[in-house]
Amino acid sequence: MNKKDLILNILLFISQIIVFYYFFYYLFPFKEQLQMFQFTSQYLTETLKQAGGVAIYISEFLSQFYVVFWTGPIISALLLTLVALLSSLILKKINSRNDLPLIFLLPWLSLLIISLDYDYYEQGTIAYLFLLLFLWLYTNIKTRIKFIYGICIIPILYGIAGPIVHLFAISALFFEFLTNGKKKYISIIYLLIAALSAIAGTYLGYSRNLTLAFLPEAYCNPLQTVSGIYYAWYALPMTMLLVAYLKRYKEPVSLKGKCIWEGAQWAIMFLLVYQGIFHFGKLDAQHSxxxxxxxxxxxxxxxxxxxxxxxxxxxxxxxxxxxxxxxxxxxxxxxxxxxxxxxxxxxxxxxxxxxxxxxxxxxxxxxxxxxxxxxxxxxxxxxxxxxxxxxxxxxxxxxxxxxxxxxxxxxxxxxxxxxxxxxxxxxxxxxxxxxxxxxxxxxxxxxxxxxxxxxxxxxxxxxxxxxxxxxxxxxxxxxxxLAYLTSFLLLNKDIETYKTLQESLYRSPAWRDMTECQQEAIVICSPNDPHFWLEHGVSIKVRNRAIAFMQKVQDISRSGQNPAVALASEYGKTYWYYYMFNMMDK
Incomplete structure (x- = not known):
């Protein structure tokens, strides 16, 4: 790794921490509560029995720290920075140009976006890292044993990381064709071995079904659809094709040309990150x-x-x-x-x-x-x-x-x-x-x-x-x-049940005092009988205000004004206003 790449990855790491902390502060503790890492041999055994068990175990171990603030942003930023580093090392095996930051970072960008979804499991990022690590090793192995390595590592990767093995098989095949490898045609067998590993794993009980053995849905909440989950799988082979295509073009020679070329790519990258965060990041859910x-x-x-x-x-x-x-x-x-x-x-x-x-x-x-x-x-x-x-x-x-x-x-x-x-x-x-x-x-x-x-x-x-x-x-x-019971009845405008409840329970140990809102509801029970109000616990203050409210409703209605608008500032927080004008959702 040269000095430029080192600085880039450090800046990428720090930038991600800042974005996660300031925009997705509560995402990580929200995710943490949906899994429970246990320090037991039984938990380890049960987890490793699953396809992708190693990725699950590591991800749940790391996710338990999300309950502590700052750790979530740091852990996620570190994992994604490693994705950026390994994917760029692999792509440079196809095209050694050092002026293609936009293309080299597309796999990272695709994972960054889906990582912002609370229905996405960190297991998917860990699995992606295993894929990149084994693929990087594959690209560095001598031709004589590379094919044997590829055949052997596929079932191992399925056990370690799950269905990401299919992306490994496709990427290894692409690498052979794009670098004109000597065994590029026979490398098609990688796809068959990956498929057989998934099918065998399903029938042996390592995967729950074929969908989770073949598709990236294994890395997200099965009851929800994670937008962009497939983009991460498309990104790696597509970038391999792109860097191979760009080999026919020379990089700019002049300093000005290099600045414009790389500057334009960084501008596009910032735009994609911005759009990705605001489109897929579910920022509206952060308050919840x-x-x-x-x-x-x-x-x-x-x-x-x-x-x-x-x-x-x-x-x-x-x-x-x-x-x-x-x-x-x-x-x-x-x-x-x-x-x-x-x-x-x-x-x-x-x-x-x-x-x-x-x-x-x-x-x-x-x-x-x-x-x-x-x-x-x-x-x-x-x-x-x-x-x-x-x-x-x-x-x-x-x-x-x-x-x-x-x-x-x-x-x-x-x-x-x-x-x-x-x-x-x-x-x-x-x-x-x-x-x-x-x-x-x-x-x-x-x-x-x-x-x-x-x-x-x-x-x-x-x-x-x-x-x-x-x-x-x-x-x-x-x-x-009691507060919930009366609130249910009042918001549902169930005045008859409220009246029965008040007559049976009020002044008992369960209901000693009424709030003004509860007193206002008594007025609705018998709107023309102030004596009834006082008998049922309505204060003089609320009684006088009720009489004034009724008079104003009549006066405003006779004047042709909309009482809902005219009374909102003075009576908008009373039960009378809610009862008359609020269009409730039952």
């Missing part, structure tokens, strides 16, 4: 990933203070409302934010890992333990085969709550085999087979009382409203559950 990180680490004040009214989605509203519930502010501040029906409290179930995790958090906060456990298990089994540490923690909590101590013990043992979660797991051992410790714990004790009320119900409820109506009288200290 930050929210998810703050949720996961229970930084509720930051979730609330950093909520961006200009970047709205139902998922972001769900996380915000969850933070408000944990801070005891959901009922009080519900309409300070743009609510649109019950899906801003709980998303529609879409079968995804991410929604399962959020549902588990929501149900756990409400005190509906069986549903929290169900969705935690759903997310756990839908993650990578190694597990999901975030949801494993939830499964430990729910099994401690329900008294399923042998299962909780099993999960604690799993989590103790990790690096960053073992202390948390060990700290929860004190609850095993110790009902008194569980019941005296501030959180677990209250959740157990909720679970007992849920378990003793005459029937099984499948929706949160019915479940909360059943368990709240038996678990009056579940304040988050």
């Amino acid at each position: 990933m930050k929210q998810d990180y703050l949720l996961r680490t229970e930084q509720w004040d930051l979730v609330i203070s950093e909520f961006n009214h200009d970047v709205l989605s139902k998922r972001r509203m769900c996380v915000l409302n969850l933070a408000l519930a944990h801070k005891g502010q959901l009922s009080e501040r519900l309409l300070d934010y743009p609510q649109h029906g019950i899906e801003t409290l709980m998303l529609h179930w879409d079968q995804s890992i991410y929604t399962a995790q959020l549902h588990s958090d929501l149900y756990y906060c409400m005190g509906i333990i069986s549903a929290a456990q169900k969705f935690a298990f759903e997310a756990f089994v839908s993650s990578r085969s190694s597990g999901n540490p975030r949801m494993l923690k939830r499964l430990i909590e729910t099994n401690l709550i329900t008294g399923s101590y042998p299962i909780a013990d099993k999960y604690i043992q799993l989590l103790e085999k990790t690096w960053f979660y073992k202390d948390w797991a060990t700290a929860h051992r004190r609850f095993l087979y110790n009902d008194k410790a569980v019941e005296e714990d501030k959180i677990l004790g209250m959740k157990r009382r909720c679970w007992k009320a849920e378990a003793s119900a005459a029937k099984l409820y499948t929706d949160p409203v019915s479940s909360l109506i059943n368990l709240l009288p038996a678990c009056p200290d579940n304040k988050a559950g």
